[in-house]
Amino acid sequence: QGPGFALFGVPEAYFTMAPKKLFRKKAPKASASNGPSKPLAPHMLFAETVRAEVQEEAKKEAEAKGVTWITILMAKVAEKYKKLPEAEKKVFTDKYEAAKAKYAEDLKKWKETDDYKDFLKKTDEYSTKKKLVEAKALVPDAPKKPPTAMMQWLADGGREKLTAAGVPHKEMMKRASEELKKLSAEERAPLNAKVAKAKEEYETAFAAYKKTDAYKKYMSAVAKAKSGSGSRTKNDLVSRFLVNKPTGPGLSPAGYHASQTGKKGAFAELSDAEKEEWNKKFRAAKEEHEKKMAEYMKTDEYKSYLEASKKAGVKAVGSRKVSRKASKKTKKRKVSKRASKKSSKKASKRVAKKAKEESEEEEDEEEDEEEEEEDEEEEDDEEEESEEESEESSEPPKKKAKSAAKKSAKKQAAKPKKEKKEKKEK
Numbered sequence: 001q002g003p004g005f006a007l008f009g010v011p012e013a014y015f016t017m018a019p020k021k022l023f024r025k026k027a028p029k030a031s032a033s034n035g036p037s038k039p040l041a042p043h044m045l046f047a048e049t050v051r052a053e054v055q056e057e058a059k060k061e062a063e064a065k066g067v068t069w070i071t072i073l074m075a076k077v078a079e080k081y082k083k084l085p086e087a088e089k090k091v092f093t094d095k096y097e098a099a100k101a102k103y104a105e106d107l108k109k110w111k112e113t114d115d116y117k118d119f120l121k122k123t124d125e126y127s128t129k130k131k132l133v134e135a136k137a138l139v140p141d142a143p144k145k146p147p148t149a150m151m152q153w154l155a156d157g158g159r160e161k162l163t164a165a166g167v168p169h170k171e172m173m174k175r176a177s178e179e180l181k182k183l184s185a186e187e188r189a190p191l192n193a194k195v196a197k198a199k200e201e202y203e204t205a206f207a208a209y210k211k212t213d214a215y216k217k218y219m220s221a222v223a224k225a226k227s228g229s230g231s232r233t234k235n236d237l238v239s240r241f242l243v244n245k246p247t248g249p250g251l252s253p254a255g256y257h258a259s260q261t262g263k264k265g266a267f268a269e270l271s272d273a274e275k276e277e278w279n280k281k282f283r284a285a286k287e288e289h290e291k292k293m294a295e296y297m298k299t300d301e302y303k304s305y306l307e308a309s310k311k312a313g314v315k316a317v318g319s320r321k322v323s324r325k326a327s328k329k330t331k332k333r334k335v336s337k338r339a340s341k342k343s344s345k346k347a348s349k350r351v352a353k354k355a356k357e358e359s360e361e362e363e364d365e366e367e368d369e370e371e372e373e374e375d376e377e378e379e380d381d382e383e384e385e386s387e388e389e390s391e392e393s394s395e396p397p398k399k400k401a402k403s404a405a406k407k408s409a410k411k412q413a414a415k416p417k418k419e420k421k422e423k424k425e426k
Contacts, residue, residue, distance in 0.1 A: 027126055033119035036106035039099030042092040046084070047077040054080075082263065104243045131225030138218045143205035146198035150176050152191055241305035246292035249285035256282045 031037050040048075054076045055069075062069035081089075110116050147155065154176055167175050183191075209215055249256045254267035257278050267278065296302055309316040 025126065025129070028119065028122040030110075030119055033122070034113075034115045035110050035119060036103050039096055039103050042089065042096045043078065043081045045092045045095055046081050047074070050077060050080055107243055128225050132222060135218055135221035135225060138221060139214050142215070142218075143202055143209055146195065146202045149188075149191055149195050150180050152195050152198075153180055156191070156194075241301060241308060244296070244299075244301060246289055246296055248289045248293075249282055253279045253282040256285060 029035075051073070054073055058073035058076055059069040062072045065072075150173070154172075158176055158179065159172070162172060162175055162179070180188075250259055253275070257267040257270075258264045267275070270278070306316050
């Protein structure tokens with residue numbers, strides 16, 4: 001990514017491309033290592049029979065629309081295959097099943113050869129290189145590497161000199177190296193000074209960049225790629241090992257209906273009775289698939305797949321059911337814990353409520369006793385008042401005034417008790 005790349009007309013946007021586009025090499029094929037080729041699917045076998053009659057029509061239509069003709073061709077073939085009667089479809093399905101069985105046998109034999117080991121080695125090398133390129137995309141703002149002496153010479157006018165001399169592009173680097181060797185120590189001194197300065201600036205910038213989070217993520221991705229962890233993808237392992245894996249009915253009744261009838265999106269147009277019938281078919285197919293998978297997971301093919309998945313650090317197909325069971329157990333534990341917490345909370349609430357009721361009853365009893373005492377006091381006061389009144393009638397005026405004052409004082413003292421009683425009655 002140094003400045004020398006600009007000399008060859010490589011755009012700067014090339015280095016900010018998505019990892020998939022940046023890594024242009026294709027994955028190694030099994031057929032290149034004498035491996036068996038996968039059988040064609042039923043619809044592809046059908047396409048081979050009608051390709052000639054549809055191809056010319058597809059090319060004309062594509063030219064008018066301004067699209068690739070192969071897209072139009074496959075759309076027309078798919079439309080024809082959907083309209084095909086079930087009896088004719090069965091011919092291609094039977095051919096596919098026979099080819100699939102032969103492929104499974106050939107694959108088993110091929111896995112015992114040295115060619116297969118060579119294929120695995122090539123696949124791992126390809127995957128490691130791809131991951132290293134993808135890791136570079138994590139550090140797009142990393143400091144650019146300093147140019148070499150040859151690249152600096154080309155940037156300082158060497159390229160124009162060689163182009164004027166008629167040097168072709170293929171020989172440009174070779175001739176630049178030769179020209180550089182011809183330079184004397186004095187001529188090379190300013191060039192070396194520029195290279196040294198660029199190197200020093202790069203080292204300073206790179207030392208600071210090493211401390212960033214982006215660089216740390218990049219280094220962990222590089223370490224993971226070189227160690228081979230996760231180098232083989234899940235789909236790669238499935239296609240390589242699970243040759244005889246039973247095919248499932250799909251994720252939903254709608255998908256199952258589309259796979260059986262070839263009519264995508266037609267499930268929504270069915271009546272409720274028809275939908276219910278397809279739901280039953282889907283459930284039955286799902287149960288049958290689970291039984292087949294349970295038997296298949298006992299085979300040597302699946303066991304070898306598990307070992308490969310473990311080495312590659314990839315989650316194996318079928319392990320999801322185990323994790324589901326584990327999650328169900330943990331859910332049950334959580335539910336039981338919640339239930340016990342709720343029951344303990346309810347019990348504590350009951351105890352608190354009972355204690356509160358008992359304390360309220362005691363308070364009521366105390367208040368009743370107080371009221372009885374007050375009533376008795378009032379009765380005594382009334383008796384005393386009647387006696388005093390009878391005495392007052394016979395007493396002189398001075399004594400009468402004293403007794404009246406005493407009476408009013410008693411009434412004032414009894415007033416808060418009466419208010420409390422009235423408040424309680426309300």
